[in-house]
Amino acid sequence: MIQFEHRPGILDLSWGHPRPDLLPVREWAAASAGLDWRALTYGAAAGPTPLLESLGDPDRTFVTGGASHGLALLTELLSAPGDVILVDSPTYHLAFPILATGGRTLRHIPPSGLAGFVRDLRRGGRRVPLLYLVPTFGNPTGRSLPFEDRRALIEVARAEGVTIVEDDTYRELTYDGPAPPSLWEMAGGAPVVRLGSFAKTVAPGLRLGWINAQPDVVRGLTTLGYVHSGGGVNHTAAVTMAVFRAGGGYRRHVDRVRDVYRTQRDALVTALREGFAGVESPAGGWFVWLPLPAGLTGSGLLPAAEQRGVSFVPGHRFWADGSAGASRIRLSFSHLPADDLRRAAERLTETVARRP
Amino acid sequence: MIQFEHRPGILDLSWGHPRPDLLPVREWAAASAGLDWRALTYGAAAGPTPLLESLGDPDRTFVTGGASHGLALLTELLSAPGDVILVDSPTYHLAFPILATGGRTLRHIPPSGLAGFVRDLRRGGRRVPLLYLVPTFGNPTGRSLPFEDRRALIEVARAEGVTIVEDDTYRELTYDGPAPPSLWEMAGGAPVVRLGSFAKTVAPGLRLGWINAQPDVVRGLTTLGYVHSGGGVNHTAAVTMAVFRAGGGYRRHVDRVRDVYRTQRDALVTALREGFAGVESPAGGWFVWLPLPAGLTGSGLLPAAEQRGVSFVPGHRFWADGSAGASRIRLSFSHLPADDLRRAAERLTETVARRP
Numbered sequence: 001m002i003q004f005e006h007r008p009g010i011l012d013l014s015w016g017h018p019r020p021d022l023l024p025v026r027e028w029a030a031a032s033a034g035l036d037w038r039a040l041t042y043g044a045a046a047g048p049t050p051l052l053e054s055l056g057d058p059d060r061t062f063v064t065g066g067a068s069h070g071l072a073l074l075t076e077l078l079s080a081p082g083d084v085i086l087v088d089s090p091t092y093h094l095a096f097p098i099l100a101t102g103g104r105t106l107r108h109i110p111p112s113g114l115a116g117f118v119r120d121l122r123r124g125g126r127r128v129p130l131l132y133l134v135p136t137f138g139n140p141t142g143r144s145l146p147f148e149d150r151r152a153l154i155e156v157a158r159a160e161g162v163t164i165v166e167d168d169t170y171r172e173l174t175y176d177g178p179a180p181p182s183l184w185e186m187a188g189g190a191p192v193v194r195l196g197s198f199a200k201t202v203a204p205g206l207r208l209g210w211i212n213a214q215p216d217v218v219r220g221l222t223t224l225g226y227v228h229s230g231g232g233v234n235h236t237a238a239v240t241m242a243v244f245r246a247g248g249g250y251r252r253h254v255d256r257v258r259d260v261y262r263t264q265r266d267a268l269v270t271a272l273r274e275g276f277a278g279v280e281s282p283a284g285g286w287f288v289w290l291p292l293p294a295g296l297t298g299s300g301l302l303p304a305a306e307q308r309g310v311s312f313v314p315g316h317r318f319w320a321d322g323s324a325g326a327s328r329i330r331l332s333f334s335h336l337p338a339d340d341l342r343r344a345a346e347r348l349t350e351t352v353a354r355r356p
Numbered sequence: 357m358i359q360f361e362h363r364p365g366i367l368d369l370s371w372g373h374p375r376p377d378l379l380p381v382r383e384w385a386a387a388s389a390g391l392d393w394r395a396l397t398y399g400a401a402a403g404p405t406p407l408l409e410s411l412g413d414p415d416r417t418f419v420t421g422g423a424s425h426g427l428a429l430l431t432e433l434l435s436a437p438g439d440v441i442l443v444d445s446p447t448y449h450l451a452f453p454i455l456a457t458g459g460r461t462l463r464h465i466p467p468s469g470l471a472g473f474v475r476d477l478r479r480g481g482r483r484v485p486l487l488y489l490v491p492t493f494g495n496p497t498g499r500s501l502p503f504e505d506r507r508a509l510i511e512v513a514r515a516e517g518v519t520i521v522e523d524d525t526y527r528e529l530t531y532d533g534p535a536p537p538s539l540w541e542m543a544g545g546a547p548v549v550r551l552g553s554f555a556k557t558v559a560p561g562l563r564l565g566w567i568n569a570q571p572d573v574v575r576g577l578t579t580l581g582y583v584h585s586g587g588g589v590n591h592t593a594a595v596t597m598a599v600f601r602a603g604g605g606y607r608r609h610v611d612r613v614r615d616v617y618r619t620q621r622d623a624l625v626t627a628l629r630e631g632f633a634g635v636e637s638p639a640g641g642w643f644v645w646l647p648l649p650a651g652l653t654g655s656g657l658l659p660a661a662e663q664r665g666v667s668f669v670p671g672h673r674f675w676a677d678g679s680a681g682a683s684r685i686r687l688s689f690s691h692l693p694a695d696d697l698r699r700a701a702e703r704l705t706e707t708v709a710r711r712p
Contacts, residue, residue: 001394001399001400001404001405001406001595002394002397002398002399002400002404002587003397003398003399003400003401003587003588004397004398017397017398018397020393020394020397021393023393023396023397024396025391025392025393025395025396028388028391028396028592029385029388029389029391032384032385032388032389033385033388033389035381035384035385036381037376037377037379037381038357038358038376039381039561040379040380040381040384040559040560040561040562041358041359041360041373041374041376041379041559041560041561042358042359042360042373042555042560042561043357043358043359043561044357044358044359045359048357048358049357050357065421065563065586065589065590066586067586068581068582068585068586069582069586069589071582072581072582076457081437081458094581094584094585095585096581097581097584097585098581098582098585099581100581101432101581102437102458199398199586203396203397203592204396204397204398204586204587204591205395205396205397205398205399205587205588205591205592205595206396206591206592207421207586207588207589207590207591207592225424225428225450225451225452225453225454225455225456225457226424226425226427226428226454228450228453229424229450229451229453229454230421230422230423230424230425230555230560230563231358231359231560231561232359232561232563233421233425233563234421234563234590235560235561235562235563236384236559236561236562236563236593237592237593239357239561
């Protein structure tokens with residue numbers, strides 16, 4: 001019934017899933033009780049006005065069936081088979097097959113010399129329309145792109161005619177103060193398109209998110225064949241979310257889960273520091289990006305860790321070509337309560353200590 | 357907020373939309389009250405087990421975000437840019453841009469000689485993977501493909517290696533007895549994939565439907581990039597639908613709307629027969645496919661009709677290349693109550709009577 005697969009005896013920190021008892025079951029039912037017929041008929045293609053307005057910029061917003069769906073729509077609209085798409089390294093690994101649809105090629109953003117890299121690709125006959133990253137509380141690192149680097153990236157993208165796809169799904173889960181400004185906000189729109197989501201803040205099963213983009217991109221999305229046919233891509237959920245937000249439930253819920261996830265982050269980070277060096281405390285999001293002691297790799301460690309009852313995602317998966325990240329692992333602190341996270345950190349420490 | 361645009365003074369029979377007061381607002385809220393946390397987290401990729409089981413064939417079912425979304429997914433999975441896709445004539449016009457995505461070419465299914473037609477295309481170097489039609493209570497005709505023609509179509513498709521995409525979204529809305537067997541059922545699966553929908557029977561805003569297909573096609577759908585990332589494509593709505601069905605609400609609701617739509621069909625057909633010859637009464641679905649008196653065309657008639665306060669869709673739009681159908685119009689009897697439908701038929705009769 002659900003995507004998560006429980007493996008008995010294993011504290012599984014590989015899943016970026018919300019904690020089940022934080023899901024707003026009663027609140028969602030209450031919001032559903034506030035609907036009228038307009039929530040159940042074919043919806044407006046870009047999304048229902050009440051939700052668009054509550055998101056702040058109705059002319060530059062398109063409601064999606066979640067961030068992954070938004071990424072699929074933008075890939076279809078803004079790129080073509082054979083194009084090169086630039087991706088951050090490391091970044092969200094399940095974005096790779098979405099972006100690589102239909103024979104598109106993924107290439108890492110170089111650590112420096114982006115403009116020259118794009119020009120070289122183009123001189124070689126390739127189109128380079130898109131660049132994808134999670135600049136705020138990134139997956140898997142939990143880090144955010146520094147302000148000056150944001151500014152530089154926007155400038156290069158603008159100069160070279162590359163659209164930045166800003167996956168901004170963790171923004172609301174900030175634990176140590178305000179989140180950095182989005183690229184979308186800093187650029188005043190183009191050359192950025194931004195993916196927002198209710199999966200982390202409310203509930204992933206809703207499949208509800210949004211895209212911020214210039215009006216011509218929003219128009220393009222509304223004229224995609226299946227959007228034109230079916231109307232708004234997740235209309236009833238979108239109207240229900242508008243009710244949830246108008247009643248103040250959304251804000252209260254996000255405040256609550258932010259506090260809980262902060263506690264879980266602290267529990268995991270503190271426990272990891274007992275056994276590991278160089279443990280960063282992410283200022284937001286769901287992940288700790290743990291460096292392993294010299295000589296260890298994530299994939300090498302995984303079987304022993306699972307035998308000891310703890311699991312994670314090896315770091316190399318977050319590089320499109322798997323070429324780096326071997327000495328890191330991603331640990332999610334979203335899915336399990338603090339006590340389990342402490343125990344998981346202990347098991348991980350023991351696994352590393354007993355290595356052959 | 358909604359897709360429908362009300363134009364004051366016009367009885368608009370162009371929209372294949374449900375009647376607003378038939379939408380199960382209270383019943384949906386009640387089903388939403390029966391959810392637990394598993395409805396709100398990431399769902400299984402093919403859909404939640406309770407809904408798959410209630411649809412009858414869990415291993416050969418994939419839950420979609422509506423029939424149009426299902427068609428987009430099948431097009432992506434089972435065909436490639438440059439392919440030829442065969443479409444019925446006339447058929448659902450908003451399917452054309454979905455099928456024509458990414459440079460696919462649409463060609464009409466020939467009235468006879470399908471096998472030779474496919475072979476000729478292939479000898480010319482084209483791939484011909486898919487054939488699309490609405491064989492039961494079709495849009496726009498309301499007609500169903502005769503039993504013998506179904507059998508012949510399946511045989512040719514099987515022999516030639518063409519997958520039939522059976523858009524079966526009107527099946528439940530049968531007014532004069534049982535609906536014909538689906539192609540999917542007749543073929544025992546391959547070479548058919550079938551699109552089902554809750555848009556006409558329950559509510560289109562839910563964006564909820566399903567695909568019946570062989571297990572390898574279902575597996576292919578679950579491994580599409582964005583499905584793998586986000587899990588079930590409309591999980592919460594799917595679980596809510598399972599609750600609605602388990603409680604008997606679905607069956608009661610479909611029985612009720614079937615009766616109402618039958619009454620509306622009868623009102624429109626009876627009133628049209630006062631002014632027109634050759635009015636067929638569709639045995640199911642939402643549409644009357646009206647032949648115009650000799651010399652008239654749907655697009656020629658439309659401005660005068662709208663001035664008189666009635667609207668419709670000109671018939672040529674239901675041919676992929678617009679090459680026929682000029683002397684027919686499609687009238688939907690789903691959206692307006694019987695009195696309005698009678699008045700609309702009168703206005704149409706007057707428009708035709710007063711033509712220059």
